Amino acid sequence: EKSRLRRLWTISEELRAAALEGGKSSEIIDSSLERLIETAPVVGGGAKSVKEAVNNQEVYQSLVNPSSGDKGIETGIHELDELTNGLHGGELVVIGARTSTGKTAFALGIAAHYCAQGGSVLIFSLEMTRLALIHRILCAEARVNSQNFRKGFLTKEQRRPVNAALTEIMKWKLYIDEQSSHDIGELLSISRRESAQHQIDLIIVDYLQLVHARNKQDNRVAEITAVTQGLKKLARDQDIPVIALSQLSRAVERRGGGDKRPQLSDLRESGSIEQDADVVVFIYREEVYKPGRPDLSGKAELIVSKQRNGPTGVIKAAFLKDYARFANLEGFRAE
Template sequence: MNYYNLEVEQSVLGALLITPDLIYESTVIEEHFYHENHKFIISAILKLRDQEQLIDFVSVSAVLGDKLQDIGGVSYLAELGRSVPTTGLFKSHERLLKEKYLLRTAMKRIKEIYSGGHDQPKELAAELMSVAELIMDQSKNEGGLRRISQGLRDHYESIEGKAYDGVATGYSTMGADLDRVTGKWQKQTLNVIAARPSVGKTSAALNNAVINGKEGLAVAIFSLEQPELQLYDRMIAAECLIDSSNIKTGKLLDNEWEKYTIGFMKLAELNIYIDDRPGLSVQEIRSEVRRFKKEHGEIIVYIDYLQLINGGKAFANRNVEVGYISSSLKQMARENDCPVIALAQLSRGVEQRQDKRPMLSDLRESGNIEQDADTITFLYRDDYYNQETEKRNIIEMIVAKNREGEVGTVEMINLKNYGKFVNYERAHTNSHT
């Protein structure tokens, strides 16, 4: 494999020498070139550009000074100019030049990683993933400016969906009221659903995953806490409205067997995939999602739950590691053009307050979750803490952060025996600022 292309380097330099104005459209730098002589030449051209001086064979020769003879003299500069019959391919050659540079950079970093003697597979995977991220990030930077007419076409499709559907385009959440508040799950967003243990995070995610599956999406569920069969227990109970305790024991009533058979067939048709490997690293999840996206196209990703993900390498403390993980999940949403819904566990600090409804401050000790998330929805059940409450079997969906919409509280009926949430047809919203 060649890590440089002599002809491409010569073509880029030749085009700049015969059409100097191209340098003002270009983003090439010395490091993009492999050959030392070519680095000297581009350095001279860039110096003249920065000094706003005329760029031609004479001025470039003057800047090169003593190095001119080292590179082959004026005759080599002239040869570069003659080697380019047209500058029409300049952008294409510039891109090839940068691709070779990225390849050299990656290979150099990989050699450094292997020579470092990593003895932990996940740490090695994390380092290799960092190389992949570097290449992907730098490749994406080639996008540049986009004409407004192109962007407005995308906007038209979005506003048209709102006009006809009454809600934002996107993928459905658990209910119509929550759709209206959140604006649905949007592509390239990280959405966090957080609560204390046993409040209903996993049920919420599975309810939502089934809804998305019925919308025709390919759904990826990473269950780091519970094995796959337990998730099927929950999904079947909610879909078939069979008491979850009967599902767990296998003691179904006669009418429940009929429900089970119908629900089983419906669920089996959905494009839902589950990975229940415990201790997955964020790099392993990103790699799997990238493959999943390539295979299925339109996808949505659920992770249960964020704090169980392994950072894959050494960190100063767990807080820093969780911050790295949340940032990586946000990048994953963007690079795969999909929503990511990550469940998060809240600390016991919630229990110390008289009003135990979660707040954004309850996440501030968990890395950068609050900063990275596009939406944060807290789950709260008053009957979890107060047996005498008037809000029995009601779960509050507290949308505490919404980068692109409203914040507020939506109430849903919590059918606990089935692990099912249904619309309560009542929402309280506040204007988002």
């Protein structure tokens, strides 16, 4: 105990000196937080025998009776939830797609579905403003045409579901950080702070390639590696799923044979993303490449190309373009 107190004194003195010297406050805070966490007594950590690890009734029952185990956070797309059993704590989930295919819409759909159930979600929106995201969520939930909403062309009947949806959304535990530039250190510091204040259950980063390493690097692949490793560490330390949206390389467009379905090798600066991700889901909408085919309208594929703890597969889904919303295909047909 005395040794720990001496270490705390040292950290406080070094923190004071660093603050007086100047520099980025976020880096000083993050470095100090890491050292404080290392200094804290280990509670439930350290190496354990198998007997110690399962010496808990809840853990034991989840192993001998898997059906009683906790299901992860549901996305709202039933077949995807069946395949993945939800999004689990400690997982880095990468959602990849070409520009304007629906990455943000899909992530917002997951956030909305979970918040409506009482969950707490933190979104880092590095490309869109907080208000723009709220507009998109509102249109998707109220099911009103997003273009008409932006232009103010809503009838009296259409305004009713908008007002009802806004009333519900304002009750959600949804937190949006709209800073357009973050390094991974700043993102981790904000995540820890918000998690402590609001008990965050899910973090979404939109999008991965806009996050920078703490120290600027000439090699972009090395920089992305630092970012993905930081996000993976965040997921494990907080024991929550972290969703990172990712751009794809232009190799998809150049691929011959007419099949533009994304592959793991299409992830931009892909080496570390593919390695660090626990789950990789690609969004593919054939109508984007074949706009003259009305039979493809509203159809989407969610391609689970990697799942560290489960199978891969392709899920058919609906994309409601007017509302920028993904939905279950059977529900779409029913409409």
